[in-house]
Amino acid sequence: MANAWKRESNKQPKHLSPVLLLLSLPLLLLLFLFFFNARSPLNLPNPTLNVPQVYPIPPFDCFKSPQAHPVVANIVENLKYPFLYSLSDFGSLPDKPHKNIVRFLKGKPFRKPDISATIQQLLEGMKGRNGLVLDVGANVGMASFAAAVMGFKVLAFEPVIDNLLRICDGIWFNRVADLVTVFEVAVSDQIGNITFYKLVGRLDNSAVSATGAKLAFKSNEEIALQVRTIPLDELITDSEPVLLLKIDVQGWEYHVLKGAVKLLSRKKAEAPYLIYEEDERLLQASNSSAKEIRDFLLSVGYSHCVQHGTDAHCTKA
Template sequence: MYSLSDFGTLPDKPHKNIVRILKGKPFRKPDISVTVQEVLEKAKSEGRNGFVVDVGANVGMASFAAAAMGFRVVAFEPVFENLQKICEGIYFNRVADLVTVFEAAASDKLGNITVHKLVGRLDNSAVSATGAKMAFKSNEEIAFQVRTVPLDEVILESERVLLLKIDVQGWEYHVLKGASKLLSRKGSQAPYLIYEEDERLLQASNSSSKEIRDFLRTVGYHECTQHGTDAHCTKKD
């Protein structure tokens, strides 16, 4: 499944993509989509049901990958332009019964926070202005207010979460703190956790990978492996 945003703008040399189509060569799939599918395929094979929580949903690549497999999704995205793309994708793919979207930033407190986004880009908003600019050479950014909500305020104790994916440009520690109850669930009742662990972005938001790992150990996540800039964490039964 794709949102309209997946079509994107034409590349600098569109003829190369046309040649790839004619030769039958596959395009490179977004890493997070492939990862989500692998995790959920494993859950299916083990007979485990539940839903996916996508924090920092962007334009919905992870959300639509899960919905395409029939899983329910709760997505959090604060940037209006991204929300438009997600809603377009929900409409055109007819998955309104599977995908619920919150126009909010997940955090450790209810309230409001200032988020910074780069002009002309939808993929690098951050609570930290420094973090927003870090990945791209741009001085043009816009600050806007968004609601914040802890995941524990939204996810019912009776609801099983198979996968929690977090990509929030350095704000990961606060999202995790706001999901303490969810993450404290026992063994396989706790979600498979994927979060971005980029030390530069974390430091721009006054946290660190060590602080996150120390916190995760307090809620029972002792098995974490690094996959590029993502950390994958699980619990043993």
């Protein structure tokens, strides 16, 4: 037995041949990948994954658009949730600069827009609720950013490219690219195209009606543009919750509202809070009236409207 043990102990241990080792490596790698993938949490469904909403028209792409210049931007004064926005109108330089440029040069913040304060006051009571804020006639984003910096998702609609580029500035300055989606479109009651009048030096007064655009600034030059139109009902699905709808379109409000019949016809608990500009002169310039709007709103259940300056605030009682 001792000799047998010695004979066994003198034997050299067997090693895998190089050829066999090379052949076995791919098999080992495949087995490793199989077990790794089987255990990996990446293969499990992710319930928190946000799938982007698909819209019938593409959103405006700020990253592919040209950079507006020069850029004059500043923070807004006296808001609980401050934000920055970029001016699109500079006034008549150098003699009569925009008032906010004068404030900027004095080291002061931009003046607080009334609509920004209104939006934040309303949304303060809606915190924790899921839903969109729709900003129709977004201008440079003073309502959109007021909502976005509070954490609300916003769809902003603006047909004037000069203003769109300033909204893009604000999206970057306020770090809200994940909250604000912008559309280069005029909201109306039908799909198509329409002539839109851009008012040079007062882009916030640009309008579908040439008369309405120049109502307060008769000496300013107007430029006629063809812009795309779409109703809100074509963009907002029945399952998409909407908390607030703000409309400021220089007299075209009735057409915007008519294009949102389904949205506005939702039951009280799901119908959006409505703010729209109700300026009789501008409405008449677009062949509508405050009475026509109020009658329409009553027909879809908005029976309670209160006037705040030139804005009407409407809810379902």
